[in-house]
Amino acid sequence: MPVTAVIGSQWGDEGKGKIVDFLAQEMDVVVRFSGGPNAGHTIINDKGEFKLHLVPSGIFNPSCECIIGNGVAVDLDILIAEMNELRSKGVSLEKLKISSRAHLILPQHILLDIAQEQRRGQKEIGTTRRGIGPVFADKAARTGLRVGDLREPDYFREHFLQNYLEKKAILEKVYRQETIWQKFLHRFGARRDELGPAQALLEKYFDIYQKQIFPYICDTEEILWGAIDSEADILLEGAQGTLLDIDFGTYPNVTSSSCNIAGASQGSGIPPSKINRVIGVVKAYTTRVGSKGQPFPTEMQEEEGNTLRELAHEYGATTGRPRRLGWLDLMLLRYAHRINNFTYLALTRLDNLSHLAKIPVCVGYVSKGRLSFNLADVEPIYVELPGWQKPIEGCRDFNDLPPEAKNYVEFIEERIAPINLISTGPRREDRIVR
Ligand code: IMP
Numbered sequence: 001m002p003v004t005a006v007i008g009s010q011w012g013d014e015g016k017g018k019i020v021d022f023l024a025q026e027m028d029v030v031v032r033f034s035g036g037p038n039a040g041h042t043i044i045n046d047k048g049e050f051k052l053h054l055v056p057s058g059i060f061n062p063s064c065e066c067i068i069g070n071g072v073a074v075d076l077d078i079l080i081a082e083m084n085e086l087r088s089k090g091v092s093l094e095k096l097k098i099s100s101r102a103h104l105i106l107p108q109h110i111l112l113d114i115a116q117e118q119r120r121g122q123k124e125i126g127t128t129r130r131g132i133g134p135v136f137a138d139k140a141a142r143t144g145l146r147v148g149d150l151r152e153p154d155y156f157r158e159h160f161l162q163n164y165l166e167k168k169a170i171l172e173k174v175y176r177q178e179t180i181w182q183k184f185l186h187r188f189g190a191r192r193d194e195l196g197p198a199q200a201l202l203e204k205y206f207d208i209y210q211k212q213i214f215p216y217i218c219d220t221e222e223i224l225w226g227a228i229d230s231e232a233d234i235l236l237e238g239a240q241g242t243l244l245d246i247d248f249g250t251y252p253n254v255t256s257s258s259c260n261i262a263g264a265s266q267g268s269g270i271p272p273s274k275i276n277r278v279i280g281v282v283k284a285y286t287t288r289v290g291s292k293g294q295p296f297p298t299e300m301q302e303e304e305g306n307t308l309r310e311l312a313h314e315y316g317a318t319t320g321r322p323r324r325l326g327w328l329d330l331m332l333l334r335y336a337h338r339i340n341n342f343t344y345l346a347l348t349r350l351d352n353l354s355h356l357a358k359i360p361v362c363v364g365y366v367s368k369g370r371l372s373f374n375l376a377d378v379e380p381i382y383v384e385l386p387g388w389q390k391p392i393e394g395c396r397d398f399n400d401l402p403p404e405a406k407n408y409v410e411f412i413e414e415r416i417a418p419i420n421l422i423s424t425g426p427r428r429e430d431r432i433v434r
Contacts, residue, residue, distance in 0.1 A: 006020050006237055006281060007340050008238050008259060009336035013287050017057055022428055028233045030061075031235070032054070040317030044428070048089055067099065067220045068102055069268040070099040070268065074098065075104075099147065106131070108134075112167055122293070124291050125253050128316075128319055160198070245339075260336075283349050284349050285325065287325055309323065328361050330412070349423060350408070350409070350423065388408075394427075
């Protein structure tokens with residue numbers, strides 16, 4: 001199947017990394033198309049355990065082109081550290097390409113993200129503090145810098161300085177964060193010399209970053225058009241999930257890019273009509289990160305949530321924060337299906353529910369007032385399905401699952417879309433293909 005997209009159907013952390021890693025074994029090209037280093041995929045394979053934030057998971061397939069697409073926001077510090085780690089564990093970066101159109105997360109974006117969160121106080125979004133909101137704001141405001149701009153030092157210097165001075169003024173005058181600059185610049189390694197911190201930062205961009213990144217920069221859409229013409233197998237690797245989408249997510253508690261299927265086209269340059277298959281990744285239950293007050297209709301009672309969190313190690317791959325735990329919400333999954341029109345679903349972490357005697361699944365909502373599109377006023381209606389209470393970790397054949405586990409799978413697919421892939425453990429081979 002030439003072009004396949006893998007899309008998160010919940011609030012991110014659905015286990016897309018494992019599904020992508022598995023599918024990438026048979027792909028010619030893998031493309032990241034949205035988000036940035038706010039994403040974190042944990043991948044376990046024969047080379048070890050990896051937490052990838054920017055490099056596409058296809059990097060483990062030596063014959064696969066790996067593209068960081070134009071829709072991704074790139075932090076060069078993080079990218080270079082990731083590339084160095086991969087190299088040191090024997091993973092080749094020969095096939096890595098970075099879109100010249102991808103926007104750069106600049107140090108000032110991170111500072112602004114932190115200051116904005118501090119100002120929100122109790123109402124904080126709970127961002128990953130990676131500069132995501134400010135970098136995409138600059139992209140829309142046409143004041144950002146792109147990876148390809150590193151090829152034009154004069155342009156880069158002029159626009160970097162403009163951006164730097166604007167953000168410095170906002171931080172000092174609006175957020176009253178005069179000292180945060182100095183602290184941050186120190187952390188960033190900028191020297192306080194006669195040229196000033198901005199000049200020192202610029203030097204870092206040109207002396208260190210540009211040299212290391214230069215060979216990988218290219219107009220990646222052209223590679224993709226060529227790949228489509230030759231009917232290569234292309235995988236569009238989603239980050240975050242539909243409920244974090246800037247347009248269709250639970251705004252304002254969302255990320256700042258398009259993580260649904262439309263974003264896959266916009267963030268790569270592949271025309272929508274060329275995407276042949278959309279795989280929706282859904283965890284067998286629901287998780288959400290961010291602050292406590294954000295609506296989460298099917299959130300579990302504290303004790304149940306704590307048990308599952310420890311069993312399933314539900315902590316953020318990027319921030320290490322504990323994730324909030326909830327039951328599977330078919331109302332939200334149906335909504336995600338409407339937006340993405342999944343060809344089929346990949347159900348992950350089914351093995352994590354094996355300890356439960358009964359498993360509630362949300363099949364509807366009672367609206368306490370207006371059926372709010374940010375989910376604040378809804379009360380879930382549950383159906384309780386019987387649990388299987390037997391270990392299923394590593395199961396590879398649907399027929400080997402206990403009847404209650406099969407029933408759980410069939411209950412979902414009868415209501416939403418076929419489930420063709422089931423993940424039953426953390427390793428690449430722990431899966432059922434139907
Ligand atoms: P930001 O993308 O860092 O601006 O964060 C905005 C919201 O999206 C916060 O609630 C984050 O916790 C959430 N978020 C961002 N990336 C991820 C992810 O990869 N998984 C889960 N939540 C995420």
